[in-house]
Amino acid sequence: MKIFLYISFFTSLILVIFGFILNGNEQTTSELCFGLGVCCLFFLWMPAFIYHRWKNKKVSDYMLNKENILKMRKHVDNKQSKR
Numbered sequence: 451m452k453i454f455l456y457i458s459f460f461t462s463l464i465l466v467i468f469g470f471i472l473n474g475n476e477q478t479t480s481e482l483c484f485g486l487g488v489c490c491l492f493f494l495w496m497p498a499f500i501y502h503r504w505k506n507k508k509v510s511d512y513m514l515n516k517e518n519i520l521k522m523r524k525h526v527d528n529k530q531s532k533r
Contacts, residue, residue: 451498451502452502454498455495455498455499455502458490458494458495458498459491459495461487461490462486462487462488462490462491462494462495463487463491464487465483465484465486465487465490466483466484466487466488466491468480468483468487469481469482469483469484469485469487470484
């Protein structure tokens, strides 16, 4: 998965840079390269990156519910009592 993320990121980055470089010479080719690079970045790389980073993690740990609020309050109270 890491290799796929690296390859897709650098491919889209190269396409975007190539689109900027060709901007003066060939308008249609530069627009195509730039558009493909941006689409690859946002429709291919970004969902794969998010999946890779959030795999095997509990979403409930990051949600604000009563249990987590009580944990935060205890943590703050413990910090203040140590001072």
